[in-house]
Amino acid sequence: MRTTRKVSVWPVGLVGGRRYERPIVENGKVVGWYTGWRADRPFAIDMAGFAVSLQVILSHPKAVFKRRGSQPGMQESDFLKQITTVEELEPKANNCTKVLISTVTKKLLYCLCRLPSAVLTEMFFYRFLYGTHEQKK
Ligand SMILES: *[C@@H]1O[C@H](CO)[C@@H](O)[C@H](O)[C@H]1NC(C)=O
Numbered sequence: 001m002r003t004t005r006k007v008s009v010w011p012v013g014l015v016g017g018r019r020y021e022r023p024i025v026e027n028g029k030v031v032g033w034y035t036g037w038r039a040d041r042p043f044a045i046d047m048a049g050f051a052v053s054l055q056v057i058l059s060h061p062k063a064v065f066k067r068r069g070s071q072p073g074m075q076e077s078d079f080l081k082q083i084t085t086v087e088e089l090e091p092k093a094n095n096c097t098k099v100l101i102s103t104v105t106k107k108l109l110y111c112l113c114r115l116p117s118a119v120l121t122e123m124f125f126y127r128f129l130y131g132t133h134e135q136k137k
Pocket of ligand 1: 026
C-alpha cells in the first residue's frame with residue numbers, strides 16, 4: 001500500500017457474494033478478475049480493493065468518483081478508467097494472493113462516501129484509505 005506508485009490493487013474478502021474477489025495476476029500484471037459479479041467490467045474491483053497515489057489524483061483534477069450517475073457497481077470502473085489502465089495496475093498483497101482486507105473496512109468507506117462530493121472530499125477519501133491500510137500493517 002505504502003509502495004503504491006500510481007494505482008495499486010489487492011483482493012477483498014466477503015464481497016460480491018463470494019468469500020473474496022481478486023485481480024488475476026500473471027507475471028506481475030493484472031490480466032483479469034475473479035469476481036462473483038460482472039467480470040466484464042473494465043475494472044471488476046470493489047472500492048476497498050485499490051489505492052491511488054495522491055500525485056495521480058492531483059494530476060487528474062477532473063477525475064471524479066461519482067456517487068450518482070454511474071450504473072450500479074460501475075463506480076469503481078468509471079473512476080479508475082479516468083486515471084489509469086488495467087496494464088498499469090500494481091498488484092499488492094503478494095501478487096494478489098493474500099486477502100488482507102474485508103468489507104468491514106468497506107463499510108467505513110461507504111460512510112465517508114455519503115459526505116458531499118467535491119474534489120476535496122475525494123482527496124480526503126484517498127487519504128483516509130491510505131491511513132486505514134497503514135494501521136492494518
Ligand atoms: C509477483 O510476480 C512476479 C512475476 O512472476 C515476480 O517477479 C514477483 O517476485 C512476485 N512478487 C511477489 C511479492 O511474490
